[in-house]
Amino acid sequence: MLTPMLDSGGSMPLYEQLYRHIRGEIQAGRLAVGERLPSKRALAAHLKISVVTVEGAYNQLLAEGYLQSQPKRGFFVQAAEALPVPAQEGPPLPPEEPPRPGFQYNFSTSAVDTGLFPFATWAKLMREVLSQQEATLLNSTHPQGVLQLRQAIASHLYRFRGIQAHPAQIVVGAGSEVLISLLVQLLGRESRYGVENPGYAKTHRILSSCGAEVVPIPLDSHGLRVDALEDSGVGVAHVTPSHHYPLGIIMPAARRQALLRWASQREDRYILEDDYDSEFRFSGRPIPALQSMDGGGRVIYLNTFAKSLAPSLRVSYMVLPPQLLERWRREFWFYASTVPSFEQYALAKFMEGGHFERHISRSRLRYKARREALLAAARDTGLTQVGSFAGGDAGLHLLLWMDRRWKEGELAARAAEVGVGVSPLSVCDLTPPPADRPPALILGYTQVPPQDMTPALERLKAAWKF
């Protein structure tokens, strides 16, 4: 009979010791397939342990398929086949973090000034939300997002972007990537997607990765060229009309109208209006969103709190035109909302209480000061003698067109060597740029304090020799 060494003083329960012993016997073939095990009572008596202990071990073996129970007959060893693949050394794991250069002066466009985030207010609102301890906080929320948040967004859009969106048209999601991947499912992979070239390369990657065919569409000084859109057989066009990334073009009214006219000509044409940093316009009133000029339901408006609040918050949203909303609800209602409801309620309170508006105003002031400090430092250091800035009316970055004597890749590399992070325009090229395009660099200024602008540009002066 089975005679394991059971250690009743050990940390492992007896039933588990017994289970492991029998499993080992089966795996080693010492208990053969079909062999009958002693009855629970007999084994318990043999081992001087309780029947319950044996039962625990047998049950585990039954559950894992090592044993089979035959009513009134007992327990039999079941075929437990050898592991299919010998444990092998896999390829080594890639390192945890990809090496990221630590720049002393980082003109990246993907971060915000973290000093602006109202931690205390957010903590207070989060505490308020959690103190309600309501069931609605925990169970799945509305697939489009918490109603209270969608109402706050609708009201914000109406007051600041002239957009009349019903909360029922708004879908909240965990970042633009998530929303774009849902949109590809909604609008179909058969459609061809046009994206701005140069443009935000990530949009191209996400759309391709979701299985869509993506066509880079060239720009002129007014933004996306509608004639090129016509020629390309595109069905869905992704645009950043309020502040083109990276060129900074604000699409004028006439081009907007031409774009809307293009979309209105076929039932399956849509415009994805990415309004990613429209909160940051530094002169005059913001330009009305394409969505607000659209009478035909052809515009899907997208925006994010990544720039206006924090990238790590992972809250974006879109406004669907009514006919798409209907299809959405028919086909995608099964998708759960991707944003935690704690965050959604806290953000709703943040917006309702006017905190968001104040945060935007404070951020705008701070970023404006940085932009001005950057431009002043450029004048003082003589950078404006060899380059010129564009796209500064809005948004959180500037484009720096440089004299043709340089190559932009080299400029960026030399900047990196002296601890200054700037991106070459070429990171936004989806196709090779025209040979005669001057070199250009993208400078996001949200993370560099005003007093650092001159030292940063002094370094560039030394590195670039201007």
Added chain:
Amino acid sequence: MLTPMLDSGGSMPLYEQLYRHIRGEIQAGRLAVGERLPSKRALAAHLKISVVTVEGAYNQLLAEGYLQSQPKRGFFVQAAEALPVPAQEGPPLPPEEPPRPGFQYNFSTSAVDTGLFPFATWAKLMREVLSQQEATLLNSTHPQGVLQLRQAIASHLYRFRGIQAHPAQIVVGAGSEVLISLLVQLLGRESRYGVENPGYAKTHRILSSCGAEVVPIPLDSHGLRVDALEDSGVGVAHVTPSHHYPLGIIMPAARRQALLRWASQREDRYILEDDYDSEFRFSGRPIPALQSMDGGGRVIYLNTFAKSLAPSLRVSYMVLPPQLLERWRREFWFYASTVPSFEQYALAKFMEGGHFERHISRSRLRYKARREALLAAARDTGLTQVGSFAGGDAGLHLLLWMDRRWKEGELAARAAEVGVGVSPLSVCDLTPPPADRPPALILGYTQVPPQDMTPALERLKAAWKF
């Protein structure tokens, strides 16, 4: 010259009043295309306002494309074409919420007992996270999720599921839907995806919606039939081996090994092991995960905090085998993490502090009591005379097989009429079930307190007449 009525006492800034006036004149055609506007100085003098005000209005009109500036010549009206589509009445908006029946006794499987959630602890941890006020909290996190959280998950998996996963292999995402949609991008749409039939219908919908071809694979009493997998040309199999949804089958070791052997036979075969409610096993040790038996890197392990903590938290994760991890990093590094970093840090602290383990233990006790109360009530009311429960060793639902005299759709409908929410098994059928399958109902018991079990079943007794 332009002569608007400007109201300096109004709430609208003067420059905006002027801007609106001129825009209206252009739109109405009273200012013709090509017409030259007065100089800023002249108009300011005419209207007795400052040049800065006129400049504000002109800049806005320039930015929106209504005006064009010609150096040294002045400002000219630009072609502003009519809106492309007449504003039309869209289809009416669908109602905000789909009608959801409010059951007095809800045996739904998609919710948890919200009374268990440790609000106070969570609020405290969230406050701790927010009080650090660090930049790392706000800017984009590691695309796979915050390292601290991945470490906590790896340690949990090792201690409770026997899974040796390096934190570098873990990817955190905003729900299983998000992870599955990423996996389709990683494993390819060319592959055929096998899913359990009957099974969790949402998996089928998500995979199809992401553009994958999905094949329902039949089960036998040991779970997914590997022979059917072979015959179907499937490349990727989605399984719930630790507790099949909805049948409750715990896949025995031999079947697990057969499944792993199937996967090892071709380079492009993978198993998606969905371990969705493995924390809730009520007898014996949990069965080792497929992932922990896999020596060949063919298993992608998926789990979620939706069942073990709260559905609204939106945190799921997967463990990628090394060779897929490499591809992931090469091709998907651009995707931002979809979970807010506040939540990720709070959850990491929650796990590190042992709160998660305690929460699971408390939940397991509470759910076990509910399961036992349900089974006792079934005996007391005589339900066990006409039906039998299956799948009760683990997980958070039971399957109730009923006598053939009934039809399951009718049983569910009659239950709903008396305020008891139960799902027919047929909601999990991806193809018509065998004609001789008895009727069955799915009963999740997480939301029904023990003292409600008898009243709930009494209602069923009256409705079903047993």
